Amino acid sequence: MLFRSNAKPPVLANDWWQALIQRYTWRNVDFAALNEPGEQSLAAELFDNVADNLIDNALRKTSEVRVTFDPESLTLVVTDSGDAIPTAVARELFNAPLPSPSSLGVGLYHASRLAAQHGFALALAHNEPGRVSFRLAMVHKKFI
Numbered sequence: 001m002l003f004r005s006n007a008k009p010p011v012l013a014n015d016w017w018q019a020l021i022q023r024y025t026w027r028n029v030d031f032a033a034l035n036e037p038g039e040q041s042l043a044a045e046l047f048d049n050v051a052d053n054l055i056d057n058a059l060r061k062t063s064e065v066r067v068t069f070d071p072e073s074l075t076l077v078v079t080d081s082g083d084a085i086p087t088a089v090a091r092e093l094f095n096a097p098l099p100s101p102s103s104l105g106v107g108l109y110h111a112s113r114l115a116a117q118h119g120f121a122l123a124l125a126h127n128e129p130g131r132v133s134f135r136l137a138m139v140h141k142k143f144i
Contacts, residue, residue, distance in 0.1 A: 008048075010041040013071035020051055020067070028063055029055060034070040042074050046118045050136045053107040054078035058132075077125065079133040090127055 021031050051067070055078055058065040062082035069076050085093070092098055094112035098105040112122040119139055126133040 008044040011044045013040045013042050016047055017069050030066045032068045035072045040071050043118050046114055049114055050111045053111050054134050074138055076136040077133055081130050084127050084129050090124055
């Protein structure tokens with residue numbers, strides 16, 4: 001992972017996860033860890049930015065939000081029960097800012113760029129009515 005000198009230092013995955021849960025205790029968000037946390041560290045700047053952006057976006061469109069985290073693979077998934085994202089919009093989500101009536105539309109674009117800088121990818125994992133999921137996961141490079 002790449003860390004810039006002004007970036008937050010890496011934190012233990014479990015510490016980050018517990019802090020995220022604490023930040024959203026007053027909101028209707030369901031949290032689930034997929035594995036027992038070990039000693040894995042993560043880039044707090046990246047995970048804070050992506051998690052907050054995805055959770056806030058999801059809460060704006062629906063009241064049912066689920067966040068899952070696998071501390072072993074450092075995979076974060078945010079799922080909401082709202083309407084599917086229109087296909088034309090979904091194709092451009094990470095390519096450019098997409099303004100909407102309620103925002104400037106830079107959040108997902110910025111989050112995807114930040115993810116790439118840290119060796120991760122942000123993707124729209126599911127896009128169907130009642131199940132819209134975004135996944136942040138480490139990029140696995142193929143060696144030839």
